[in-house]
Amino acid sequence: xxDAHHGFNLREWIFTTDHKRxxxxxxxxxxSAFAIAGTFAIMIRMQQYGPGMQVFDSxxxxxxxxxxxxxxxxxxxxxxxxxxxxxxxxxxxxIGAKDVAFPRINAFSVWLFYAAxxxxxxxxxxxxPPDVMWTGYPPYSVxxxxxxxxxxxxxxxxxxxxxxxxxxxxxTVIYMRAPGMGWNQLNMxxxxxxxxxxxxxxxxxxxxxxxxxxxxDKYLGTHFFDPAMGGDVLLYQNLFWFxxxxxxxxxxLPAIGILFDVIATMGKNRIFNYKVCVYAGIGGVxxxxxxxxxxxxxxxxxxxxxxxGMMITTLLISVPIGLMLMSLWGTLYKASITFNVAMxxxxxxxxxxxxxxxxxxxxxxxxxxxxLGQTSFVHAHFHFVMALFSTFAIISGIYYWxxxxxxxxxxxxxxxxxxxxxxxxxxxxxxxxxxIGVQGMPRRYFSYEQFPxxxxxxxxxxxGSFLVALGMVxxxxxxxxxxxxxxxxxxxxxxxxxxxxxxxPNPPGPGNFPHDVTVxxxxxxxxxxK
Amino acid sequence: MTxxxxxxxxxxxxxxxxxxxxxTSIAPFAVVFGVFFLLPLTFSMHFVYHNTILTAVxxxxxxxxxxxxxxxxxDEGLTQKPLVAGLAGVGMPIFIVSxxxxxxxxxxxxxxxxxxxxxxxxxxxxxxxxxxxxxxxxLLITSSVTVHIAEEKLEHxxxxxxxxxxxxxxxxxxxxxxxxxxxxxxxxEHDFLPSTNAFSMIFFSITGFHASxxxxxxxxxIAILLPALGGRVxxxxxxxxxxxxxxxxxxxxxxxxxxxxx
Ligand SMILES: [Cu+2]
Numbered sequence: 001x002x003d004a005h006h007g008f009n010l011r012e013w014i015f016t017t018d019h020k021r022x023x024x025x026x027x028x029x030x031x032s033a034f035a036i037a038g039t040f041a042i043m044i045r046m047q048q049y050g051p052g053m054q055v056f057d058s059x060x061x062x063x064x065x066x067x068x069x070x071x072x073x074x075x076x077x078x079x080x081x082x083x084x085x086x087x088x089x090x091x092x093x094x095i096g097a098k099d100v101a102f103p104r105i106n107a108f109s110v111w112l113f114y115a116a117x118x119x120x121x122x123x124x125x126x127x128x129p130p131d132v133m134w135t136g137y138p139p140y141s142v143x144x145x146x147x148x149x150x151x152x153x154x155x156x157x158x159x160x161x162x163x164x165x166x167x168x169x170x171x172t173v174i175y176m177r178a179p180g181m182g183w184n185q186l187n188m189x190x191x192x193x194x195x196x197x198x199x200x201x202x203x204x205x206x207x208x209x210x211x212x213x214x215x216x217d218k219y220l221g222t223h224f225f226d227p228a229m230g231g232d233v234l235l236y237q238n239l240f241w242f243x244x245x246x247x248x249x250x251x252x253l254p255a256i257g258i259l260f261d262v263i264a265t266m267g268k269n270r271i272f273n274y275k276v277c278v279y280a281g282i283g284g285v286x287x288x289x290x291x292x293x294x295x296x297x298x299x300x301x302x303x304x305x306x307x308x309g310m311m312i313t314t315l316l317i318s319v320p321i322g323l324m325l326m327s328l329w330g331t332l333y334k335a336s337i338t339f340n341v342a343m344x345x346x347x348x349x350x351x352x353x354x355x356x357x358x359x360x361x362x363x364x365x366x367x368x369x370x371x372l373g374q375t376s377f378v379h380a381h382f383h384f385v386m387a388l389f390s391t392f393a394i395i396s397g398i399y400y401w402x403x404x405x406x407x408x409x410x411x412x413x414x415x416x417x418x419x420x421x422x423x424x425x426x427x428x429x430x431x432x433x434x435x436i437g438v439q440g441m442p443r444r445y446f447s448y449e450q451f452p453x454x455x456x457x458x459x460x461x462x463x464g465s466f467l468v469a470l471g472m473v474x475x476x477x478x479x480x481x482x483x484x485x486x487x488x489x490x491x492x493x494x495x496x497x498x499x500x501x502x503x504x505p506n507p508p509g510p511g512n513f514p515h516d517v518t519v520x521x522x523x524x525x526x527x528x529x530k
Numbered sequence: 531m532t533x534x535x536x537x538x539x540x541x542x543x544x545x546x547x548x549x550x551x552x553x554t555s556i557a558p559f560a561v562v563f564g565v566f567f568l569l570p571l572t573f574s575m576h577f578v579y580h581n582t583i584l585t586a587v588x589x590x591x592x593x594x595x596x597x598x599x600x601x602x603x604x605d606e607g608l609t610q611k612p613l614v615a616g617l618a619g620v621g622m623p624i625f626i627v628s629x630x631x632x633x634x635x636x637x638x639x640x641x642x643x644x645x646x647x648x649x650x651x652x653x654x655x656x657x658x659x660x661x662x663x664x665x666x667x668x669l670l671i672t673s674s675v676t677v678h679i680a681e682e683k684l685e686h687x688x689x690x691x692x693x694x695x696x697x698x699x700x701x702x703x704x705x706x707x708x709x710x711x712x713x714x715x716x717x718x719e720h721d722f723l724p725s726t727n728a729f730s731m732i733f734f735s736i737t738g739f740h741a742s743x744x745x746x747x748x749x750x751x752i753a754i755l756l757p758a759l760g761g762r763v764x765x766x767x768x769x770x771x772x773x774x775x776x777x778x779x780x781x782x783x784x785x786x787x788x789x790x791x792x
Contacts, residue, residue, distance in 0.1 A: 015554040101617045104558050104603060111562035119570055149578050153570035167624045171617050205628050209635035216735065219577040221725030224639065230647055230728030239635060510552050 017103035020508060022110045023089030024405070029110075029117055030081035031476075034391075037072035038472060040065045045429070045465040048458050051449045062446035063131035064124075064146075070134030071151070072120060074247070075158050078386065080113055081394050082254040083162065083200065087169055087193045090401060093500035093508065094187045094525065096178025096517035101171040105164050112161035116154050123150045133444070135244075136211060138225040138236050142218045149219060152211040159204045166197035178499070178517040187498055187525045188264075188271060188278075192257030195282045196250045199289055207243035210236055234300055241293035249289050251386060253282065255393035256324055259346050261525075262400045263331050265496045266343045268528040272330025276323060284320025288313055298369045307366050314364040321357065325350075338494070341415045345396035348423045349389055356384030359434065374444075377437025380430045388426045395422075395475065402479070403493050407506040408486035414478045421471030428464030432457035498525035555606055560599030568592030604753055608762045615766070622770040626777050629743075633781055636739065637788065640732045652727040656720045659713060663790045666709045667782065670744075673702035674779045677751075677772045684768060689761065696755050699775070703748045710741045733789060740778070740785050747775045 013021060044065055047054045056062045088110075092100055100106050123129050131146040141148045173186075173194050213224040214236065223229035225236050264271055271277065294302055294310035328350060337343065359381040362368040372378060402410040433441070436454045448454060492501045503517050567588045575585040644650055680695035714734075724734040750771040757763070 012552050012554055015556050015559055017553045017555050017558070021552070098613055099553075101612075101614065102621060103553060104555050104606070105621075107555060108558035108562060111559050112565075115562055115566040115570075118566070147574070147578055149574045150570070153573070157566070157570070163625070163628050166628070167621045170624055171621050175614055175617055175620070201624065201628050202631055205631035206635045209632050209639075213639065213735075216724065216731065219573075221723075222731035222735070223725070223728060224643075224731060230643055230652055231731075232642060232646065235639060235642060239639075 017107045019088045023085050025110050026084030033072045033076035037069050040069040045462045049462045059446045064129045078251045097176040098511050100168050109161045109164045112157050116157035152215045155211045159208045162200045166201035169197050180519045188260035189257035192253040196253050199246045203243040203246045210239035241296040245293045246289040251390050255390045258393050258397040262342050262346045264526045267335025267337045269335040270526050272327045277327035281320045281323040288317040298366050342396045342400035344419045345392045349392045352389040375437040376433040376441045379443050380433035403489035406483045409489045410482035418471045418474035425467030429461050432461045497527045557599045557603035564592045564595030618766045619769045622773045651729045669706045670779045673699045743778045747778050
């Protein structure tokens with residue numbers, strides 16, 4: 001028994017109920033999804049290179065690529081990487097717990113996630129792949145020849161996985177904190193995960209219901225979304241966005257949480273305005289998240305009083321987000337910064353979130369959305385927030401905790417070169433889309449013969465995407481190389497005060513902590529300035 | 531640090547997360563892939579691809595996997611000691627929050643469809659039963675009382691009485707599901723199908739979804755009852771089962787008032 005946790009044992013990995021190993025399983029699945037969905041992104045960009053058919057032979061091939069790229073990036077990469085991998089691996093360590101409250105349910109969640117991945121991959125090889133984007137709007141999703149059922153079940157599996165995750169992590173944070181750890185001593189990452197799971201718990205069931213009705217409409221002949229038979233086609237859009245707007249915060253909040261931990265540790269500084277950030281910032285987002293979804297339906301024929309009401313709430317939600325951003329910037333104030341790779345990505349995030357956030361303000365306004373809503377301006381806006389900001393935060397977190405997971409450092413020239421490819425590449429890819437968006441470049445079209453004047457911009461964007469692809473491949477090579485042959489790290493390479501660094505070995509063994517953890521009343525994970 | 535201690539019955543109790551070896555369990559894996567075969571694949575084979583053989587094959591793989599996984603899971607739950615005891619009693623109410631929102635989505639759909647129609651019920655809706663739902667309400671409320679009695683008996687250590695009252699509860703639940711089956715059969719015979727009109731889709735989805743919850747609640751009770759016959763009971767698990775059952779009961783009050791008597 002004594003050497004049972006040395007060496008690789010496949011059985012021990014597949015049937016594991018240990019939160020760290022489950023976290024790694026999430027990471028492997030999420031990164032695989034990122035690779036495949038990223039390949040589709042490159043194909044989409046190549047198709048958009050010029051008007052007419054470039055790489056796909058039909059519009060439906062392009063639709064399938066859009067479906068897989070969107071659904072996999074959001075549902076299988078971003079959300080599982082943040083609330084699956086990071087939450088699983090680091091949250092119990094940060095609060096001094098030996099595991100989560102329900103380890104078997106945790107294993108259940110990760111395998112539901114893999115079942116969804118399998119279903120999504122099967123979708124790619126069947127003769128009638130789903131072609132409903134990640135939104136699955138009726139009436140098209142009901143009338144299409146494509147297999148909408150697989151879309152619905154992918155959402156079900158992932159949704160159930162997240163709901164169980166929510167139960168697990170809420171109970172874990174409430175009941176399994178180390179003795180002495182009060183609410184104001186939690187890592188910012190723990191707070192943001194808590195908030196993300198509260199959102200998942202409340203809003204996922206609504207999405208699950210919406211897609212279930214879709215399934216019934218298509219395969220059992222009901223009429224939920226058929227106005228001719230007493231149904232309502234906008235009902236789907238309402239239910240869908242009632243979940244899917246908050247889903248943005250399920251991604252955004254943990255990404256911000258990672259940045260707080262990276263920036264405070266690498267700057268050796270306290271969190272600026274901790275309590276305001278937690279209770280007004282995160283709390284404000286939670287309070288408003290469910291009252292803004294109509295901004296996705298501004299042009300769908302919704303009564304004005306709802307449109308204007310939700311325009312106000314949408315603009316208002318930038319206040320709590322702004323408070324969090326202020327805390328992020330404030331944490332840099334008078335900090336003594338160690339500029340490692342994690343910090344490169346973290347600083348890039350501050351810029352990306354600013355651009356993404358500012359371009360969201362015109363889109364919050366009904367009059368502007370009437371013109372911009374169906375253009376590539378929206379496309380560029382949400383990629384800045386969701387794709388670029390969140391992915392950079394994830395990469396920052398992986399670099400920051402890399403020594404914790406592997407015992408080795410992933411720093412070095414390769415990492416920095418890859419960073420510059422990534423940050424330059426994403427800007428070259430998405431700025432042209434803002435510009436032609438304002439001039440009327442439509443979103444989602446597989447070809448743009450009517451607008452040949454936009455072709456040069458698309459050329460630039462496509463070349464930019466190649467740079468990103470190169471950067472991501474180099475990043476992945478660097479991680480694999482470093483995990484096996486990287487420089488050995490000291491126990492606490494960043495001299496953090498947080499429990500996952502101070503009280504556990506790299507990587508932690510079964511049960512996490514060699515000695516039981518208690519914390520004193522004046523301890524905080526950001527206890528750098530006295 | 532000792533890894534093993536024993537219960538009064540002499541069965542070894544393993545402590546989770548005691549720090550000696552990596553914890554494993556085959557149960558979650560088995561249940562997930564059982565569900566994977568039984569729901570997405572079986573449904574798709576039947577409704578999307580109309581392939582009878584594969585429908586049967588996938589269901590035949592899925593169901594045994596689920597039963598095996600659940601049995602294993604319960605066995606582990608009864609022999610292993612969690613890191614912190616009793617937390618499932620908090621987890622269940624949190625799960626119910628999420629359930630409430632599923633029901634709310636369907637009710638919101640119902641209200642929207644109904645309030646935007648000029649005449650209700652729509653054409654082709656037969657006369658709905660009045661006495662049957664009242665009787666079903668009686669069955670469920672009584673079963674909530676009997677499960678409460680069962681819990682009290684367990685609290686006083688009277689295992690035999692606990693089992694008796696749990697069996698009574700299960701019988702009430704089964705009676706409820708029989709009524710549902712009877713009612714569905716009657717309605718389908720009068721050509722009232724899920725696809726018939728706006729009311730039929732609401733009626734079948736909401737009552738059907740509730741009935742599936744009754745079925746799940748009963749499954750939990752049976753999963754408690756079988757080991758209890760051998761004297762193995764986990765009080766937290768019983769608490770979860772009863773919380774869930776009370777929830778199913780409360781939802782039914784909403785279903786009856788909204789679907790049958792409005
Ligand atoms: Cu939104």
